Amino acid sequence: MIATHDHILKLRAELDQHNYHYHVLDEPSISDAEYDCLFRNLKALEAAHPELVTRNSPTQRIGGTALLAFTKVKHEIPMLSLGNAFDATTMVEFDRLVVEALDLPIEDDCTTVEYSCEPKLDGLAVSLLYRNGELVRGATRGDSTIGEDVSINVRTVRNIPLKLHGSGWPINMEVRGEVFISKAGFKRLNVSQMEVGGKIFANARNAAGGSLRQLDSKITASRPLEFCCYSVTTDICATHTDNLQQLQNWGMPISHELKLANGIQNCLDYYRDIKERRNSLPYEIDGAVFKVNSIALQRKLGFRTREPRWAIAYKFPSMETLTELVDVAFQVGRTGIITPVARLKPVKLTGVLVSSATLHNMDEIARLGVMIGDTVIIHRAGDVIPQVVSVVIERRPENAYAVQMPESCPVCGSPVERTKLVKRRKGKEIVSNGVLYRCARRLTCSAQLKQSIIHFVSRRAINISGLGDKTIEQLVDKKLICSPADIYKLKPEQIITLQGVADIASRKLIVAIKNSKMPTLARFIYALGIANVGEEIAKVLAQSLLSLERVQKALPEVLTYLPDVGLEVAHEIRSFFDDSYNQGIISMLLSPDECGLQLQNQLDLSAPFTISATLGSLLDKLHIPSIGSGVAQKLANRFSSLEGVVNADWLEMRHILPAKQAKAVRNFFNNSDNTNYAIAIEQQLKDFGMHWQSKKKFVKNLPEVGHTWVLTGSLKLISRTLVKDMLESLGAKVVSSVSARTYCVVAGLGATSNLAKAAQLGLQVLDEEEFVSFLAKHNITV
Structure with missing residues (x-):
């Protein structure tokens, strides 16, 4: 038992360390597969020894029974809002008031105030209470004085540490920050919501707020929530930025965009820079936050009634506006899904003329209650397609009329079918109507064929340069291609007949098609x-x-x-x-x-996935009624093999299981189809080398595992896409912006801000020729 307890403690410590590297340092220390393997091992050990399970184990993030309601929490120190600025004049006035209140000297119209600069995340503010380094409570902001106890839900957020790293933390410490959903996570969430017929979220902020306030923590755990710390109520260090750095050392995620600025002009430079880079950030922001960095000066400045005098939020211009919905068109995608698109009276929003917006699906139209002729509010965030978020009912005209899904495909005239939603649980399939409609004609529908081929040749797919959307549309309309395979049968004399394609371009296209024949x-x-x-x-x-x-x-x-x-x-x-x-x-x-x-x-099969399966996990994946992962592991421990479980009689089952569960197992394997399918899964695990009895392969670390690279500027010898592929093949993580965690920068022509930041941080920078030499050392030729 002592050995088992020590093993569990070791696994927990190892998983906590890997979580710290992944979520806080943004430097993964192992692959996802290796992490999952460690997590499964810990879960199996805790299932076999429930007396050794502790509240702060990585396996205990998700609670059990759903709550009936949230209880109220009084904040010992109010969670105040920040004052807002919407122009540079207000920012300059804020700085003037700070300088006057502190009675600081002014030299050449430049103050000596040092400010911290951070992006203003568009999420939900929460406070986390740690006692002796362990998370004991999470609460929403509420009305700034009274919030809601969402402890059971904040525990499911993967980058919130259940226990702080290191030592030296205060006995009681309240950390404050923002729970948010990244842009990529938001897209995935809405796709999954559409698949299950759930609510489509208008924006990432609403999705984060709704997810954190679910009474069932299992739903919260299924949402891609993240946390970023922005303050602590206990004074740890002399400055705000040092406080945050110390919190990061203890395992709290902080913003990678945290910077210091001397004087208000440097703050305005930070605002302009982050506003320019806003669309490339992986999360939504609605401005920047500036705080007097010195904690002593913050105390001296104090508070107004509802906001601190030492901080301000400089907000971006609004991303919402009103316009008229003049019509709804229906587009057919590459998988046949028919999507309603709002045709709008053109209106300028964040500097872009917007004339259309997504409506997602017919269920979303019904939820919004939108009709053609309505005045609607549209939202545009970053480079995301604008979307209709609500209707101004008071402005609805008398001649407004409902939106109807067409009965036939608007492109090929084939019947439109409603998709079916299949939910699989515990060996059963429950079929219901989905939220999407689809043209049933597949690639014989020209719209689906065009979109399918556009996707096939795209830069991140097969990557055939010169084969643009207009050319593909002509090739399909002329029936020169009826599938992706037909691309490789094209001849120059066929291509030259297309409008806008000259002889030289047609021959270049044939060469590009030929060069695409060796994809990864x-x-x-x-x-x-x-x-x-x-x-x-x-x-x-x-x-x-x-x-x-x-x-x-x-x-x-x-x-x-x-x-x-x-x-x-x-x-x-x-x-x-x-x-x-x-x-x-x-x-x-x-x-x-x-x-x-x-x-x-x-x-051959990738080394981290050899022996990635266990008998317990296999039994769990069979979805035997009434049998969860813990019972599946009990069966694995008792019988040691799938054959042993299949052939075990009633009495043997009753030694370890209650009558209902024993009967469920026996009934499941008495069905020959179930037994044969289980055997087929096990055989495939053996064939793939993933079986628990397979020989473990030696895992050779790739040379760039754990290193983050940045590509900036234009390259002449090699495409950026290919560079990304090559670096990822060596185990590197490739991102778009430089930070203190960047390992190396590849700089092409025209590199500016990223290159300057790399020089400021003293990072390694390779030009294109040096990078080609680097690849050659790893036996990669360009």
Whole structure:
């Protein structure tokens, strides 16, 4: 028992350390697969020894029974709002008042006040109370004095530490910050909401607020929430920025954009810079926050009734405006999904003339209660397509009329079908109507075919330069291509007949098509256009299974062993490769006698995924009624093999399970289809080397694992996309902006702000020729 307890403590400490590297330092120390393996091992040990489970174990983030209501919490120190500035004049006035109140000297119209600068995240403010380094309470801001106790929900936010790192923290410490959802997380959330017929969120802020206030913490845990700390009520250091740095040392995530500014002009420079980079940030911001950095000076300045005198938020211009909905058009996507699009009376918003906006689906139209002719509020955040967020009912004209889904496809005239929603749980499939409508004609519908081929040749997929949207539309309309495979059968004399394509361009296009015949496995999977399989999932499939044959054969339950692949996505992948039409297209693309594509990077199974399965996890994935992960592990511990579980009689089952669960297991395996499918899953795990009895492969660390690279400027010898692929193949993480955690910068022509920041931080910078030499050392040729 002592050895087991020590092993559990070691696993918890290891997982906490990996969480710190991933969420706080933004420097992953192991792969997702290795992390998942450690987490499963800890979960299995705790299931077998429940007496050793503690509240702050990484496995205990999600609570059990849903709450009936939130209790109220009184903040010992009020969570005040900040004063707002909407122009530079107000900022200068704020600084003048600070200087006068502190009675500081002024030299050449430049004050000596040092300010901290941070982005203003668009989320929900919360306070976290730590006692002796352990998280004991989480609360919302509420009315600044009274908030709601959301402790059970903040525990599910992955980058909030349940126990602080290191030592030296105060006995009682209240940390404050913002819970938010990143842009990528918001997109994924709305896609998943559409799949299950749930509410579509208008913006990431509403999604974060609604998610954190769920009475069922399991729902909160399923949402991609993140936390960023911006203050602490206990004085730890002499300055605000030093406080935040110390909190980061203890495991709290802080903003990577935190900076110091001497004087108000440097604050205004920070505002202009972050406003310019706003669209490239991975999260939504609605301004910047400036605080007097010295804690002693903050105390001296004090507070007004509802806000501190030592801080201000400089807000960006509004991203919402009013306009008229003049019509609704219906667009057909590459998977046949028919999407309503609002046609608007043109209006300027954040400097862009907006004439259309997304309405998501018919259920969203019903929820909004929007009618053609209505005055609507539209929202535009970053580079996201504008969306209708609400209706101004008071301005509805008498001639407004309802939006109707067409009965036939607006492009090909085929019948429109409502999608079916399949929920799989505990061996059952529950089918209901989905929120989406689809043209049933697949690639024989020209709209679907065009979008499918546009996706196939796109830069991040097969990457055929010169084959633009207009050219593809003409090729489809002239019936020169009827599938992606037909691209590789095109001749120059066919292309030159197209409007706007000259002889030289047609021959260049033929060369580009020929040069695209050696894509990486990840690019090829992404190019196929499998529903819900984006670029990252395609990389996971390629980097985990490392051969198209394995990806094509993989059963859904086996695919769910891979990071970020849930059961619904796994079934989409399985369904795609089971389709005879898709099989035919893939065969033509890879046939030497037809198209002749040769996939790169197809190797043996990736080392981190060998022995990634356990008998307990396999039994859990079978979704036997009444059998959860803990009971599945009990069965695995008792019988040691799938065959032992399948053949165990009633009496043997009753030794470890209650009658109801024992009966459920026996009934499940008495069905020969269930037994055969379980055996098939186990056999595939053996074939893939993922079985618990498989020989563990040696894991050779890639040379750039844990290193973050930045690409900036334009490159002449090699495309930025290819550079990203090459660095990722070496294990590196590639991001768009420089920070203190950047390992190396590749700088091309025209590199400005990123290059200047790299020089300021003293980072390693490679020009294009030096980078090519770096690749050559790793046996990669350009």
